[in-house]
Amino acid sequence: MPPILARPQRLLFYLGAWLPVAGLLTTLLMGIAHFEVRAALSLALPQTLLFAFLGLMAWYPARALPYPQTALWTLLGSHLLAAVVSSSLWVACGRLWAPRFLSSIEEGLHPNPFDNHQTLFFTVGVLLYLLAVTLHYLFLSVEQTSQAKRRALEMQIGARDAELKLLRAQVNPHFLFNSLNAIHALVGNQPEQARAMCLKLGEFLRSSLQAGNSGNTDLQEEISLALAYLEVEKVRFGSRLQVRVDLEEACEKVRVPPLLLQPLVENAVLHGISHCLDGGEIRLRCRRQGEMLHLQVSNPRDPEAPRSRGQGLGLENVRRRLDSFFQGQAELQVKPTPKAFEVALLLPFPTGRTS
Amino acid sequence: MRVILVDDEAPARTILREYLQGEKEIRIVAECENGFEAVKAVAEHRPDLLFLDVQMPKLNGFEVLELLDPQPAVVFTTAYDQYALKAFEVHAIDYLLKPFSRERFQEALRKVQEKGSPVTKRTSARDLLETARVPDSFLDRILVKAGSSIHVLPVDRLDYLEAKDDYVAIHAEGEVHLKKETLGALAKQLNPRRFVRIHRSYILHLDCLAEVQLYAKDSRLVILVDGTKLPVSRSGYARLKELL
Numbered sequence: 001m002p003p004i005l006a007r008p009q010r011l012l013f014y015l016g017a018w019l020p021v022a023g024l025l026t027t028l029l030m031g032i033a034h035f036e037v038r039a040a041l042s043l044a045l046p047q048t049l050l051f052a053f054l055g056l057m058a059w060y061p062a063r064a065l066p067y068p069q070t071a072l073w074t075l076l077g078s079h080l081l082a083a084v085v086s087s088s089l090w091v092a093c094g095r096l097w098a099p100r101f102l103s104s105i106e107e108g109l110h111p112n113p114f115d116n117h118q119t120l121f122f123t124v125g126v127l128l129y130l131l132a133v134t135l136h137y138l139f140l141s142v143e144q145t146s147q148a149k150r151r152a153l154e155m156q157i158g159a160r161d162a163e164l165k166l167l168r169a170q171v172n173p174h175f176l177f178n179s180l181n182a183i184h185a186l187v188g189n190q191p192e193q194a195r196a197m198c199l200k201l202g203e204f205l206r207s208s209l210q211a212g213n214s215g216n217t218d219l220q221e222e223i224s225l226a227l228a229y230l231e232v233e234k235v236r237f238g239s240r241l242q243v244r245v246d247l248e249e250a251c252e253k254v255r256v257p258p259l260l261l262q263p264l265v266e267n268a269v270l271h272g273i274s275h276c277l278d279g280g281e282i283r284l285r286c287r288r289q290g291e292m293l294h295l296q297v298s299n300p301r302d303p304e305a306p307r308s309r310g311q312g313l314g315l316e317n318v319r320r321r322l323d324s325f326f327q328g329q330a331e332l333q334v335k336p337t338p339k340a341f342e343v344a345l346l347l348p349f350p351t352g353r354t355s
Numbered sequence: 356m357r358v359i360l361v362d363d364e365a366p367a368r369t370i371l372r373e374y375l376q377g378e379k380e381i382r383i384v385a386e387c388e389n390g391f392e393a394v395k396a397v398a399e400h401r402p403d404l405l406f407l408d409v410q411m412p413k414l415n416g417f418e419v420l421e422l423l424d425p426q427p428a429v430v431f432t433t434a435y436d437q438y439a440l441k442a443f444e445v446h447a448i449d450y451l452l453k454p455f456s457r458e459r460f461q462e463a464l465r466k467v468q469e470k471g472s473p474v475t476k477r478t479s480a481r482d483l484l485e486t487a488r489v490p491d492s493f494l495d496r497i498l499v500k501a502g503s504s505i506h507v508l509p510v511d512r513l514d515y516l517e518a519k520d521d522y523v524a525i526h527a528e529g530e531v532h533l534k535k536e537t538l539g540a541l542a543k544q545l546n547p548r549r550f551v552r553i554h555r556s557y558i559l560h561l562d563c564l565a566e567v568q569l570y571a572k573d574s575r576l577v578i579l580v581d582g583t584k585l586p587v588s589r590s591g592y593a594r595l596k597e598l599l
Contacts, residue, residue: 173435174435177434177435177453178434180454181364181366181367181434181453181454182364182366184366184370184454185366185367185369185454186366186369188369188370189369189373236365236366238364238365240363274412275412275413276412277389277391277412277413304413304507304509305412305413306495
């Protein structure tokens with residue numbers, strides 16, 4: 001639908017813009033066909049209205065033949081053809097109903113100007129049509145520019161958003177609180193453990209910041225990072241947190257986006273293990289299956305625990321980064337059951353060529 | 356003073372134990388890892404003071420407090436939780452934000468020793484829970500104590516609730532559970548689009564509604580899917596109509 005029709009105000013504006021044309025027609029009729037004002041107007045107005053409608057229809061071919069892309073000859077030819085057709089139609093209509101409009105105003109017989117000055121009106125019609133087409137192109141190009149601007153802005157916001165999420169994944173405040181608390185507790189009568197934990201925490205933060213700053217890392221690093229995180233969490237969960245890693249050697253060197261695994265493992269702890277009265281085991285499995293690498297993070301969960309939104313957002317973030325890193329070739333699958341949760345990542349296995 | 360420590364994290368309990376070592380008048384009678392153990396231990400040992408962690412699996416600190424009758428003095432401990440903190444501020448409850456220093460701990464202890472925890476005196480656990488609730492969320496389960504065991508009733512399984520003096524009789528899947536609570540307090544926390552106050556003494560779970568009948572000139576009753584009939588007041592009927 002022509003955008004003009006999208007809003008009533010626009011339509012009125014459009015029609016208003018045709019008033020000068022009505023004026024032109026009136027002048028023509030008065031000058032060339034020697035009409036009086038009233039007679040001229042009574043014919044010019046409906047004719048202008050008809051042309052306004054025809055001009056509106058010009059939007060469709062204008063949109064179908066976008067300017068820079070279409071060959072100039074095709075463009076000119078098509079629009080000229082359309083102009084001829086439209087103008088002929090216009091003149092034909094004029095011939096048909098001019099008598100009816102004119103007889104309703106005055107008694108005297110007026111010669112039908114569309115009969116007598118066909119060529120003139122035809123030419124005028126063609127020119128006006130081409131003018132309408134040009135205006136449509138102008139409008140389309142303005143719209144394109146504003147759309148492009150909006151898209152660019154959206155992309156910027158998207159990128160900034162992802163950046164922030166990545167930063168947050170690197171240094172989760174809640175995690176820091178918990179760790180400090182655990183260290184604080186150990187310092188009193190388990191100073192050696194406290195020290196070890198400080199070191200682990202430092203290690204984790206350093207690797208995490210490093211990973212975040214690089215564009216990619218290998219799976220082995222990612223697993224180490226996730227394990228370092230889990231080591232820290234083990235201090236506060238004690239025997240309630242068990243970890244099992246099942247890693248095929250072939251998987252270690254695969255390049256992946258940084259901080260892929262750690263958010264998944266963190267989810268497993270925060271939304272899974274922490275709600276289970278007796279805790280449970282988080283399992284990391286990685287094996288090659290044909291052309292793909294299967295990476296699974298699974299954990300038990302309490303069916304009655306409240307489902308939190310945070311989990312969904314974290315997964316969304318990982319999914320988006322996977323998409324962008326592997327260009328749609330990777331997949332993230334979520335397999336929830338009432339008592340367990342599994343996230344499976346399917347990554348394309350590098351086949352020898354540099355990725 | 357007899358004290359029970361409740362926290363799911365061992366390091367947190369260790370700290371409390373350490374800090375309490377110097378206190379001569381204080382004796383730790385039990386340590387609990389979760390809310391269920393805590394309720395049992397309080398019934399068994401009748402402590403004077405409870406150090407209660409808020410963030411625990413399955414049963415959080417507020418829910419535990421709600422189930423304790425009578426309630427001992429309580430000092431809450433919490434890692435950062437903006438909603439819990441809000442509840443504490445609003446009800447002027449003393450709490451310990453982890454990690455906390457020995458000085459801070461002693462300050463809280465003195466307050467309790469001198470005048471007893473404000474929780475038992477001024478605020479009910481239900482009010483605390485209400486304030487601590489994440490805004491725009493409703494109760495998704497009701498906790499009922501029966502002897503030494505605790506029933507967790509997901510609201511989906513409720514049929515209807517009936518007021519009975521100081522208690523509310525909760526009818527769920529053919530069973531009845533009594534909870535020391537007012538019907539109005541529960542009504543406020545249940546999703547009004549699914550749980551309708553059809554009468555001064557009844558709240559109906561909409562899913563269990565079979566039909567509404569007119570049985571006298573201006574009186575109506577609802578019939579549940581299991582055949583039970585409950586009276587409906589005029590205002591109750593208005594509420595019901597709005598939702599149907």
